[in-house]
Amino acid sequence: MTAAAMPQDETSAMGRLQVGTFLYVLLIAVIGFLVIYPLGTLVVTSFQIGALGRETTTGFGNWLEAFHNDQMASAFWNTLSLSFTRQFLALIFGVGIAWVIARTNLPGRGWIEVGFWIALFMPSLPVTMAWVLLAGGKGGLLNMWLHELFPFIHGSVFDVFSWWGIIWVHLVTGVLPVKVFLLVPALRNMDSALEESSRACGANMLKTLTRIVVPIMLPTIVMVMLLGMIRSMHAFEIELILGPPANIDVYSTLIYRVMKQEPPLYGIASVMSILFVTIIIPFVLAQHWYGNKHSHSTVGGKFSLRLQDLGGWKWPIFWLLMLLVLVMTVVPLVVLVFGSFMKIFGMFDLPNPWTTRHWIAALSRQDLKQSLINSLSLGLGSAAVGMVLFSVVAYVSVKTRYFGRGLLDFLTWLPTMIPGIVISLGFLQMFVGTPVFRPIYGTIWVLIIAVVLANVTVGVQLVKNNLLQLNAELEEASWASGGSRLYTFWKIVIPLVMPSVIIVGLQTFATAVAAVGVIAMLGTGPNQPLSILQLVYLDSGRFEPATIVGLLILIITVVAALVAKFFSNRYGVGIAKNG
Amino acid sequence: MASERTESEGTEDCILRMRGVQKRYGSVLALESTDLDLCRGEILTLLGPSGCGKTTTLRLAIGLERATSGKIWFKDRLVDAPESKVYVSPEKRDMGMVFQSYAIWPHMDVFGNVAYPLKIRHRKADEIRQEVEKVLDLVGLAGFANRPGTKLSGGQMQRVAVARGLVFGPDLLLMDEPFSNLDAKLRDQMRSELKLLQRRLGISVLFVTHDQSEALALSDRIAVMRAGHIEQVGAPKELYYHPQTAAARDFLGRTLLFQGKLASRHGESAMVELAEGALCRVAGADHTRGASAGSLCVAGIRPEHVKIKPWLDQAERTQDALAAQILTLLFIGDRYEASIRLPSGAIANVFLPCDDDWQEGQAVSLSFPPERLQLWPATGAAE
Amino acid sequence: MASERTESEGTEDCILRMRGVQKRYGSVLALESTDLDLCRGEILTLLGPSGCGKTTTLRLAIGLERATSGKIWFKDRLVDAPESKVYVSPEKRDMGMVFQSYAIWPHMDVFGNVAYPLKIRHRKADEIRQEVEKVLDLVGLAGFANRPGTKLSGGQMQRVAVARGLVFGPDLLLMDEPFSNLDAKLRDQMRSELKLLQRRLGISVLFVTHDQSEALALSDRIAVMRAGHIEQVGAPKELYYHPQTAAARDFLGRTLLFQGKLASRHGESAMVELAEGALCRVAGADHTRGASAGSLCVAGIRPEHVKIKPWLDQAERTQDALAAQILTLLFIGDRYEASIRLPSGAIANVFLPCDDDWQEGQAVSLSFPPERLQLWPATGAAE
């Protein structure tokens, strides 16, 4: 029989194809616009010479100037060495810890995981100050106690104003926790049989980890590493405090300084950011190439979940991790809470150093309630928008065959590559420079979009890597049962990647409620959140109530984390139900 | 039953039709140009060695893979034709499929997995519960409804997969080795349930199995595949007794092959001088395309047709019988599998009934009913 | 061969010994208190319905699960004893295991998967290459060495899993349905390779299969399991002909069961009046523990032992034969599987040789050799 004699389904197939293609083109256009526009403004700015507000001319002056800045070289070297060192350490320990939490019978692993989450969400400036109080040179409490205990010990044994100090504070305030945060859900999505068969082949737990688990998870680990590298290179808050005493400057503090100069040198900041982007791009492409080639499905149709028995290591590891969580969260928290009840943070010499007046001042602010509501709306709104957008983009870039979906994936990396303080400017230019956004300019929606964009990289990449872990047959079985793409996405795919989606939702929430830079650039009166109150106090030199606001933000985030934990236990392949 | 339809061009009671379908995974040619017709209400089994393209055929049928070239029709509707850019996605084809790898959804319990196709079809909650219970009962998983899909034994997972395929009664059910991890009892039971269901609902089944007796017992027709193409399609008996190619012959059941020389021809039958030393009359099918007397050939016979008797007496020896010796006797339940040594030293495997008292080392005589012997060209590899 | 050793407390040639081993998954009791001995150089097969705890037993043996209670010795070393907090992790036990779910590592190619156990043991690269090639050849995957582990058909994956288990020649090899997705030919081949290998290297094998003929053909001893415990352990023939429990009997091969009444006893044999209307002498095993004359009982016989003849003549009817009718004839290759209707209307399945010309609807007579009939208590469920 010839094809001509057969009724053909061509029209409907084509019709559907076109709707899909249309939506895809729309998605890529929107994402492309949102991420490229801010970058484009940077390029334009980089060619505008002259101080802000004065007459500017176009030319290469900023570029020449940036290259002639001879602090660049040492700053660059510091940036690289600091970033590499702490990423390296964080990765080694992070992978190990994440594995122990995700795949073994470690007692209390669920709570330890939450401990790492909290460590990640601790307000970074107050925590850094807490570490300064504890280990800031000779005056650091730890060093003083040590001297009291062992009078023969002089000087500062623990000194955060040092190369290693910067690394340590970074590690405990974010770099290590974020590894655990991002890797645990990915590690959970692995068929236990893969580990078990390695052990049956005679490999011990460590070998199994290094030769089976890590290689299988490598695309995710590489992604987390790259993300971490970029973040590390952007970090400036901690260096800003700990760097100057030790005479350590990094690239990002340079950018910060030219940005905060009066008048600010945005042109030079842009040049420096663009240089940064060009350095990062090859790595992103390499990561993309590697991820495409080496992603492995680890959740298949015969999935089994069994926890590895740590045996005798169980309790030592438990105590070790407890200690770490304690050092990361409880120790600075205790310092902060005590500090907030002191008349002057860290001044124990006063006749009566304790007071509740900072708390009363902070809690009795009239705008507290509104700020709280704003923070919550901003956090929840961003998390909701982010979760949907990240899932859809990740799905499209992984599970469809559209032309150029690799581009989509690449686009999502762009916002992360630009330092946060610089990109909020780009966002501003985008929102005021594009007529479509005018109606929402000044509303909370701009803030939501900005926060979501700031998290788009981690969000899309994490969900994407999770999607890659799902064997195609899980979806195929749904299609074969008659489920449409959308239904399958909703009933099979999403529940399976939900733990990651929740993680990125939580991450988005946390950055939203703690955001300062973006708020300053885009927030307006009625929708200013709690984090701006923190700024208010800091700018009036009132560190104690600022800490209190930071603690309030932390409380919100912790509540959100607990809610997230509650829900993520309900989804995914279900290891949590295992005990 | 429907064996004559093998080569027929799609009649209206043909539910699935493939023409010249080819599938390539990168550099691997998994399926060569393949034609296949599946009739309404028929159980067609794909049988073939591991890696021959059975799963690929199923995946093409339901649309999980797109053909590299060729055309596929389902219910007279073109569903896949790369040349004319036609492709209907799996969910629109309304077939059911049981995956070789089960594809149990790890985030659902057994009930959720099985109820899924019904939920998609917006059945009422009550009805869903009933249907699922019924089918779980059928596969012997009553009481497992609330067990998470990941906390099951291998066979239990497989049964969930089967239940999910059966539950919504699709017009065409594709089953990829659905019983491979089940024990004989359960397998028998499920096989007959499947047959009942298929009869009752009139559904068609495209079945994949590596188990010959399953294929023979269950199928209306069998397609023997090898290395990416279909060797022969036909009713079980036809295939078994009249294989067209050596591959089909060797794959389905065993055949004892004896090298020999065509001594003479007498109408439908021929005399063959076996290298083993006997002169046999061959009256079965001739696959040599009329090789002339004197040419080398192979005589083949199914082991169960060989008459084996204890070698009682030298006198009993006839020209068409071979003397042989039992080397090993393997008890396989209802009979023995015996290795016997032929005069030339070659070893052949045959079955012996358990009733008689066989001994290892015992001398036996083999004789071959002429109408059971078939003539094959000499290139056929000796067993 | 080693059937007497079933209950013996660990002799020195016992490589794996389990005593009172119990395993609980949450609320599911997967394995009741179980005793098992595996001798050096022996192939012991666990046979049992799906979900009966076979995989669990294997996992306990290698240490992937820890027993809830009981003791396990491997090579006379206590490796798991929750009561005394002894536990040796899998990698220290140096066993090999083929997983039911294959567990192929997706990030390695076939070579990498198979070479892994050798690399762990720090073999030389040359040696590894040779060994892997050899074993890949053995499982029919020569030429697949560089294929990614996931781009394989189901059966190919299974073979990779088998190859990985075989490659490093452990003292004890645990194989969980290793051939379930392979075709008969390949399966036969691998089975005999396994046996050869096991003989040559003197390794012990704990084998799981759902395929009876495989179990019977391969095993030195078989342990029949049911619902988390071992029903009976013994050599294949012993189990087949002398099942101790109804479960063992029903699981291994088929049995035709006839309700009846014990008419009288004469020494070792008994006369049973079958409900179907015949009076038979039963001279086989008596599992009723000496039920007295007049009590209800069940007479059981393996289908292959029933003598079936065409019903030629009313005159031929004897007291110990039953008249029956062939309902359906199912061709399963080397023989027919026939459903026959007994006088009472009950249906029984038997095998008929293909040689004779059987017809559906044909009347047949069944007669039962007395020494093949066994006596069971009346509670045994009728087939």
Added chain:
Amino acid sequence: MADWKSDWDKALKDSEGQDLNLIVQPNEGYDGAIAAFKKKYPKIKVQVTLINPSDVAERLLTEQKNGVFAWDAWWATASNMNSVLLPAGGLEKMTDYLLLPEVTDMSNWQNPKFLYTSDRGPYVFIHTNYLQNLGIYNSKLVPGGTLTEDQLLDPSLKGKIAIRAPSRPHSGTMMLAGIAKDKSLDFVKSLLTEQQPQFNENDRQNTMSVLRGGMVVGIGVTENVMTECQKEGGCENLKPLPSSGYMHSRGISVLKNAPHKAAATVFVNWLLSKEGQETYVREWAKFNTTSAFSMRKDVKPDPKHLDSMPDFNNLDKYVAVSFDSGEKAINDVIKTYQDARRK
């Protein structure tokens, strides 16, 4: 002059129901003042947005460049208004908005030369010029118990001075500009190099390094800490740095194309009126230790804040950081610092 009344009434009437979009520096003192304004003019809906001057400057320029004019008035310390918005033409002339005679009458104000920040026009109105001395030293650690400005270069203080790194305009930079004005730029250069000071970025941290860390001198410290501490009976050996410090200015401006001109008019006039300034002084004193006074002659300064009050007749002697002259002085310090670091 005569029709100020009708203009004022019109402004009052028009402003009813208007939103007043106000940019305010994030500092607690502003809160109460604006609350008082709201109370007085309940029909005006005041939307306060708290943003740092340096953050908002760029934002305002970008908005204006794109034709977004969302803001009415900006109340903050005035250096960014003067150095960024004013040259870009982002502000309206204050003189177009000032109606109340009590405001426009220059005789009500101290030293009118220092009411507007720039010679380029009347764009930024300064209502408070105040002195800041954000430098401290620990008298216990100085031989003799007192330090003079000259002694800052004393070799015994080598490595004992904590300076908030003057890489950008903030308290540390401004303090150094003050020292430069007292002494010379070379003096500052020596201070930054030969004395090998410890540079900190954060003011709080800089403060703590004197309070707890054994540093003798802190330049660029947190505003209130020393006074707070002494109020509580501690820090008795802390003394303010012997330097004239610098003069900071708090002012108000109206943004270009302000969407609610009437409301803006009402606000600036109220703020600069006697009542407004008194409110400011009162509220400011609640949270701060400096600058609770006004350039208005008829507003009483808060007695605790007199220390920070400049000599109104002699304002030229200070480094006036919000004014054109101060901007240059600051840039000189930054340049000196950056040059020094390059070595």
